[in-house]
Amino acid sequence: MRDTLTEDERAVLIRTAHALADAARPETLRHFRTGIATDDKGPGPGGLFDPVTEADRAAERAMRAVLSRERPDDAILGEEYGPQPGTSGLTWVLDPIDGTRGYISGTPTWGVLISVADETGPLYGIIDQPYIGERFEGGFGRASVNGPHGRAELKVGKPRPLSEAIVLTTFPEIGTAAEHAAFRRVADRARLVRYGMDCYGYALLAAGQVDLVIEAGLQPYDVQAPIAVVTAAGGLATGWDGSPAHGGGRLLAAANPQIHAAAMELLAG
Template sequence: MRDTIGPDLRDALIRTAHALADAARPETLRHFRTGLSAENKRLGGGFDPVTEADRAAERAMRAVLARERPEDGILGEEYGSTAGASGLTWVLDPIDGTRGYISGTPTWGVLVAVADAGGPLFGIIDQPYIGERFEGGFGRARLDGPQGRAALRTGGPRPLAEATVLTTFPEIGTEAERAAFRRVAEGARLVRYGMDCYAYALLAAGQVDLVIEAGLQPYDVGAPIAVVTAAGGLATGWDGAPAHGGGRMLAAANAAVHAEAMALLAG
């Protein structure tokens, strides 16, 4: 599919992606830091929150797609899959980082990606409260925010001993996955937690060197993969394979630190 996308379709997909992020912004901001209640989607233990803000934002995005791109498929966190006929699928996470959202931290984001069978083609990581939008794909890699527009470019090679690593949960994945993560973390200069999708945005902006996560869903990774790779980084599974199906993600600023981290993750 990607080999047949001409300039007109490319521009239409970029416009639609921005329209989706624009539609989600007010729905997320309407409820942010208001004491909004959250339901627990995880039965049988643990806490996986969902709020009316998540659902309202996804409904707003789906309304845009029904109007602008009805032939495309949709994969959204809150309302599941809708089949399409075009070979393109919109991968939507209306609030990535709902735990952060209900805690009041501005590290959550709206994730929008358009993908074909080979993975993401273009993606947006939008942080409505700060007013930052990171986009990548189709030859673009840029940030629009309070300080204006800037190019996105991941950082250059440096050893893990000088690197900054981000993840969302210190209790990442299974016990084996936690042990693998600790091998990387113990060799890094700095490790920070609780970033959700904003970690990938910071990686694309050249602020950090690695993002390592596990237990991810396809809607968690579509936009981050597009943005990070457009900025010059790598975003793969822990084994170096494509990661757009979810699971374990190793996103890196460059091939050198990616290889060093991947070797430690493999044990």
């Protein structure tokens, strides 16, 4: 379908995606840093605490309401309310708050993830950080960020060796022992590793700030918007073995083919 959409159809999908982000923003901000009550959906990956709040649910309800008006024939896959079938061949993949652990801790590294996909994977995606006021978009010929510094084009960083690289991850919080060991093989070669960045790490990769993001234990709604944004900015986002990753699991996002290959070799052991 990605090759058959007209320019007008793409423009409508882009406008709809931004309308979804606009609808989710106030719902997430309404509860941020307020001591909102937290439920445990657990066990999450590794049997860990898997929080959800009313902000997660309210933001997804707000986005679904937009889609029911604007795109009733499209399917929906959302983290909090699951799948809804459609007939158009397009699916909106929604994570109302990616990084709820960060959200309830008050860190501004969580985000709203929105993507529209066909059977081959994401076509266009948004990573929105409401508190900072940054919105990253990628797909349909677009790769840009709009935020406190205005609008700028997204472009991944220039190639450099792994020994000079900056790596972002949610490890060691998630993943199996074998995945931890694989990640350490990459981390031990890198110049700098930072932890717990959630979806904001992919936004920073697309903006040219970092070289690699490595994660595991992911769901489709965790990965599809980041894949769209990173690839639109000129980067790569695949499974640890180089396979398509839009179904979730293990994700290796890289600024360029050289560092992607170096990291993939180490992850394979």
